[in-house]
Amino acid sequence: MTNRHSGFVSFVGRPNVGKSTLMNAMVGQKFAITSSKPQTTRKAIRAILNHPEGQLVIVDLPGVHRPRTLLGQRLNDLVTSTLTDVDVIAFCTPANEKIGPGDAHIVADLSRFPKAKKIALVTKVDTVSKQRLAEHLMEVSGMADWAEIVPVSALTGDQVHLVSDIIVKLLPVGPELYPDDIETEETSEDLICEFVREAALELVDDELPHSLAVTLDEIVDGENKPNVHVSLWVERDSQKGIVIGKAGSMLRTIGAAARKQIESHLGYPIHLSIQVRVAQDWQRSAKQLGKLGF
Ligand SMILES: Nc1nc2c(ncn2[C@@H]2O[C@H](COP(=O)(O)OP(=O)(O)OP(=O)(O)O)[C@@H](O)[C@H]2O)c(=O)[nH]1
Ligand SMILES: [Mg+2]
Structure with missing residues (x-):
């Protein structure tokens, strides 16, 4: 029998890039609300995905932005404290938006979490042409030394399973962290x-x-x-x-x-x-x- 993996993966990125929609698609249930308005998620939301090769605890986070209020500051602090403890950080950027200073800032900050493996997810690939996606992927690959880069669409389901397959292999070898009938920590x-x-x-x-x-x-x-x-x-x-x-x-x-x-x-x-x-x-x-x- 092969070794089973388990651990924590966090989605990080600007607001509105599709982090919560992707987490919901991966677990097949709606544990995080989503909307077309930025700054929808306001806490760390944990969903547990039992995979044939192990267990992923997915931690969806608030979008990282320049804070203008005390709430904004607290949410950014929550992102930082959460990322300190995770095994894999998945940086998300949408294929239909240009990579900007907000993204560069988030990626530069990832060096503060040396313990975690870093991957990049290019979200919303259903919204762009193959040509545009290829350009976006090139640009993302130049931003950091990613363990993997995966294009995905939470809307169509395209490559959603592949995202879990890739992440589970990057998690440490170890036993399940949650009993297999627990799907989320949300009440x-x-x-x-x-x-x-x-x-x-x-x-x-x-x-x-x-x-x-x-x-x-x-x-x-x-x-x-x-x-x-x-x-x-x-x-x-x-x-x-x-x-x-x-x-x-x-x-x-x-x-x-x-x-x-x-x-x-x-x-x-x-x-x-x-x-x-x-x-x-x-x-x-x-x-x-x-x-x-x-
Ligand atoms: N076309 C398309 N739209 C998507 C996809 N994933 C998410 N969206 C849309 O993008 C918008 C933002 O999605 P969210 O999942 O709320 O984004 P988020 O990154 O969690 O946003 P914050 O919580 O504000 O940080 C919503 O209107 C989603 O329906 C996708 O794969 N394709
Ligand atoms: Mg969200």
């Missing part, structure tokens, strides 16, 4: 809040996506289904009306979309009630961040 409570935030994210524009946060208030037994109460936080009074919409229309749309995702995760129907509340300038306040669970 249902975490996922409920995240599904509400995801539904809201897609519907709002400008600065509002960054201003949203969701907390769970309580789940109470109902007559035939549980009542799930969450708070959807914004940063200013003026944002409240936007999220609620004309005669509550926006909030109803958010609620309907979130409920669908939550019910599909839980496997049973729920009532969902969302209260829109203001946590003044929460992204910049240590106290408010603490209240919202950061």
Whole structure:
């Protein structure tokens, strides 16, 4: 019997490059929310993939960006502290965007984690021509001494299995780190809040996506289904009306979309009630961040 491998792999890259979508595609389940708006992921999300050759603990991270708020600083710090402990770092860059200073900065920083093996993933390959992909691959290969470079599309599934096949071989030889029936460290409570935030994210524009946060208030037994109460936080009074919409229309749309995702995760129907509340300038306040669970 061949040796089995196990360990941690982290996805790192600018916001919106497709890290969370790829993790979900690899494990075949939605444990991380995704959106077309940058800075969707706000914590380290662990998903466990049991592979014929071993076990991968995939750690999806917030996108690395120049922080403008205390939240942004904390998220960048979280990326740094997580990368210190992983076995493999997978740097992600999308085929349909030029490599820029943000990418160069992230790659330069990877030298701070000498223990980890580094690979590069070129994401969203479904969006570009073969010619453009070839150019992008050349450019990525010149950025660092990668153990592997893999083009992948989480959307079509193209090469998603290959990514796991490559990573598992780079992990140390050793026994499983998690029992094989554990798929994530995310709790249902975490996922409920995240599904509400995801539904809201897609519907709002400008600065509002960054201003949203969701907390769970309580789940109470109902007559035939549980009542799930969450708070959807914004940063200013003026944002409240936007999220609620004309005669509550926006909030109803958010609620309907979130409920669908939550019910599909839980496997049973729920009532969902969302209260829109203001946590003044929460992204910049240590106290408010603490209240919202950061
Ligand atoms: N066409 C295409 N779109 C993709 C692919 N992967 C992700 N996307 C889209 O890219 C956007 C960003 O995806 P995310 O997975 O949320 O990106 P992320 O890197 O996790 O972003 P942050 O959490 O903000 O750092 C979403 O609209 C995805 O649907 C892909 O393989 N092909
Ligand atoms: Mg993400």
